[in-house]
Amino acid sequence: MKINCRKQVFGAILVVIFATLMIPMAFASKQVSGDEALGIKLAKQAVRADKHWTTTDHSKTEILNKNFKSGDEITQACLSCHTDASMQFEKTIHWTWKVPSEKEGIMNGKAGHAINNFCISGNNMEDKGCIKCHAGWNATKGEVNCLVCHGAEKFNFKEAFEDLEAFAGDDDPDTLEIVKDIYGSIKDATHNITLPKRENCGKCHFNGGGGDGVKHGDLDTSMAQPNKKLDVHMAAEGANFACTRCHTTVEHNIAGRLYTRPASAERKSLIDDDMASKITCESCHSNLPHKNYSKLNDHTDKVACQSCHIPEFARVNPTKMWWDWSKAGDLKDGKPYHIEGPYKKHTYKSIKGEFRWEKNVKPEYFWYNGSFANIGIKDEIDPSAIVEISHPLGNKNDPDSRIAPFKIHRGKQPYDKIRKRMVAPLLSGPNGYWTSFDMKDAITRGNKTLGEPFSGEYDFVETTYAFPTTHMVAPREDALNCSECHIRKNSRLANITGIYLPGRDRSNFIDKIGLIAVLGAFAGVMLHGLGRFFTRNGKEE
Incomplete structure (x- = not known):
């Protein structure tokens, strides 16, 4: 009888311990089950009616059926109907490439x-390489090129107009037939008008910094037609978003971050304001994107959605992670050369220096309130330390800050040794570094375009430049597991200090309280069991 009683008591103790451990887990599991998450419902509602229609057939518009001899003529034809378009666009950063800084007398852009640590500077639009991405027929000296954003055809207008000029005055029948075909092709291109598509935006933004995937780790040509594994929003079998689905526009001002200015002044969902910009995740998904009572919803006031839902960037094409200008200038037999490395990407070019490319890169994480601290050509630097050309602002006490993911591009670039300022060498064109290989002369010319002096002495300093990671949103099954951050070793948030992160951090005080609580609970169960055992045992005797 005593043996059976002991077995019963021991079994009861095991049941109590099991229940103590498992009931909270079962309750937590129950919390995350149920109906579809509110954030998913809202997102579906936000994009449900994403259908566009047109009231104009541009091929039937008389003014677009003339023989155009220049891009400016095409724009004038556009403005005959869209009277304010050019005026609006010329006030935006896509035209000016400038935006006022909070620092007096300084213009960002x-x-x-x-400056940056890629091609360094646009040199006040004097750099011929950068200017290729300007949305004007002849930079700011000509009319706005409406077809950069609204043309649906890939057509080389520059070549067509040059051919027309070359054939001018030639009455040969074959030449006249060629001229007729060129005019016809130009007309076809001006008739095929659309809202901006990914290809329009990507022509420049996928190739920022001088090539595919150089600049942004989350924007490259793989995003033109991504599959759902790469980006759930832009995939054809997913939401099939165009860029403007999130980067909404008002009078040609496109929503997005402008250097120090946040992409969004406040976090609003379409529930709060159905006319709000859709630039943030909360716009469509709200600040409660997960199922009711899910613990994940408790993270959204401190952790950006992108931190969990973009586990890596550069998942298809590689991105440039290191650029060392100090190695530029080597020649072989008096001529520039290049070396091809992994991913069939250059690891060295005489005109640019040494590079390192990477794929499937884990982001680095920082507190971020939407703004950046920037170092420009007028700012004094400390060359004995790594210069943060661009770095996210925010802290744990800022209610607008979230822990967000970034690509940090590192490199070495020239600076003025005497003035302790960064410099802006002129790179392309007949007098640029890529032609002369004379860095001192290139700096002199480049700084002059910005009205900045140069002492004549330069050296190289290590720099970093931060890019927010907001594209390449993975399917939810590929989102990060809790253990990626809440773990003692190799936590993704290892550099987020000043906070207590369960699983990553230790607190002797909290550990002792936890140990005492566990031992106390165990002792209580044991004492209760023993008490019941002896009480019952005594009664039976």
């Missing part, structure tokens, strides 16, 4: 005082 490729045509301003801002």
Whole structure:
């Protein structure tokens, strides 16, 4: 009888311990089950009616059926109906390449005082390489090229107009037939008008920094037609978004981050304001994107959605992670050369220096409130330390800050040794570094375009440049597991300090309280069991 009683008591103790451990887990499991997450419902509602129609057949418009001899003539034809379009666009950063800084007398932007650690500067639009991406027929000296964003055909207008000029005055019948075909092709291109598509935006943004995937780790040519595994929003079998689905526009101002200015002044969902920009995840998914009572919803006030839902960037094409300008200038037999490395990408070019490319890169994580601290050509630097050309702003106490993912591009670039300022060498064109291989002369010419002096002495300093990672959103089954961050070793959030992160951090005080609680609970169960055992045993005797 005593043996049976002991077995019963021991079994009861095991049941209590099992129940103590498993009931909270079962309750937690019950919390995340149920109906579809609110964030998914809202997102489906937000994109449900994404259908566009047109009230104009441009091929039937009389003014678009003339023989155009220049791009400016095409734009004038567009403006005969869209009267304010050019005026609106010329006020945007896509035209000016400048945006006022919070620092007095400083303009950010490729045509301003801002620099980067890729091609360094646009040199006030004097750099012939950068200017290829300007949305004008002849940079800012000509009319706005409406077809850069609204043309549905890939057509080389520059070549067509040059051919027309070359054939001018030639009355040969064969030549006249060629001219007729060229005019016809130009007309066809002007008739095929559309809202901006991924290909329109990607022509420049997929190739920023001088090539495919150089600049943004999450924007490259793989995003033109991504599958759902790469990006759930832009995949044809997914939401099939165009860029403007999130980068909404008002009078040709396109929503997005502008250097120090956040992409969105406030986090609003379409529930709060159905006219709000859709630039943030919360716009469509709200700040409760997961199922009711899910613990994941408790993270959204501190962790950006992208931190979990973009586990890696450059998942198809590689991205450039290191660019060392100090190695540029080597020649073989007096001529520039290049070396091809992994991924069939150059690891060295005489005109640019040494590179390193990577794929499937884990982002680096920082507190981010949507703004950046930037170093420009007018700012004094400390050359003994790594110069953060661009770095996210935010902290744990800022209610607008979230832990967000970034690509950090590292490199070495020239600076003025005497003035302790970054410099902006002129790269392309007949007098640029890529022709002369004279860095001192290139810096002199480049700084002059921005009205900045140069002491004549330069050296190289290591720099970093941060890019937010917001594209290449993976399917939810590929989102990060909790253990990627809440783990003692190799946590993704290892550099996020000043906070207590369960699983990653240790606190002797909390550990002791936890140990005491566990031992106390165990002792209580044991004492209760023993008490029942002896009480019952005594009664039976």
